[in-house]
Amino acid sequence: MKNIYQSTAFLDKRACEKYQLSPEILMENAACALETLIGTLTHKGSVITILCGSGDNGGDGYALARRLSGDYAVRIMQLKEPKSPLCQQAYERTMQCDVKFIKKILPCDVMVDCVVGSGLRGNLESSLSDVLKNAQKAARINIACDIPSGLNESNDGFVFKAHHTICMGAISLVCLSDKAKDFVGTLHIGKLGLSESHYQVSSNIKMLESCDLSLPQRIQENTHKGNFGHLAVFAGEKCGAAIMSAQSALSFGAGLVSIISDENITIPSEIIQEHTLPQKSTALALGMGLGVEKSAEILKDLCESSLSCVLDADVFHTPIIKTFLDES
Structure with missing residues (x-):
């Protein structure tokens, strides 16, 4: 069984306090997890467009762009200027890699949604929705960082439609809702510098897996129903x-x-x-x-x-x- 969480923010805080990791290290590992997933889905030299917001989710996108730069044709579309300290730091580092910034959505191989994470309440701003609507049609593969932008219980508007969603550290409950089925695609868990057993704590919400099914072993021949x-x-x-x-x-x-x-x-x-x-x-x-x-x-x-x-x-x-x- 997998542990499922309403929110994973407390797990990030626990990882920093117990294992002396910094939020910066967690962000770097989130970018690494995205990089690894992209490496399994496409080849070097592919065109990767990363949509970045102003918070830490956007910071993951900037860190990813820096890691991919040189091996892939990386483009960044900045939907909002960096606001959180980690996002600003990741942006400044990425600027040193001469990554291309674009003003409009262009066709590409992979579209990565790093716009809004789990902190969104209510509906997406219309300006963001309009860009994301075009973006999800422009790529062969859509990837969402943590959760697809717009996916939350209170949003009755647009949600980015991903082929793959990579939850950082653990799976958020919102990704398993009935509504989410049409938007998350294949779920992955990205490691943040710790194994699942160290990063996670026991949750009262569990997800059964196929390995939890224990079928009867019929090793005797002389049996009946x-x-x-x-x-x-x-x-x-x-x-x-x-x-x-x-x-x-x-x-x-x-x-x-x-x-x-x-x-x-x-x-x-x-x-x-x-x-x-x-x-x-x-x-x-x-x-x-x-x-x-x-x-x-x-x-x-x-x-x-x-x-x-x-x-x-x-x-x-x-x-x-x-x-x-x-x-x-």
């Missing part, structure tokens, strides 16, 4: 959700799967239908399309059950869920 567990899935108002869950359980290794329903419903032939919980059940799944009232009723009956449960959807809208979890 009853040797691999019996899952009971409760169906309610919208039985389709329960049927899909039951089919998924069969696909990843459950031996027997029953749907528990008060009514007779049409289900695939490989799934068993029951009106009450089978005595040989070894695990439960409930909540998917179950309905709030039905969920509360079933949870009340299961409070003393010792069976493993997968809980979803409607069960979390019932007050009894707290009692159920406390007693489980």
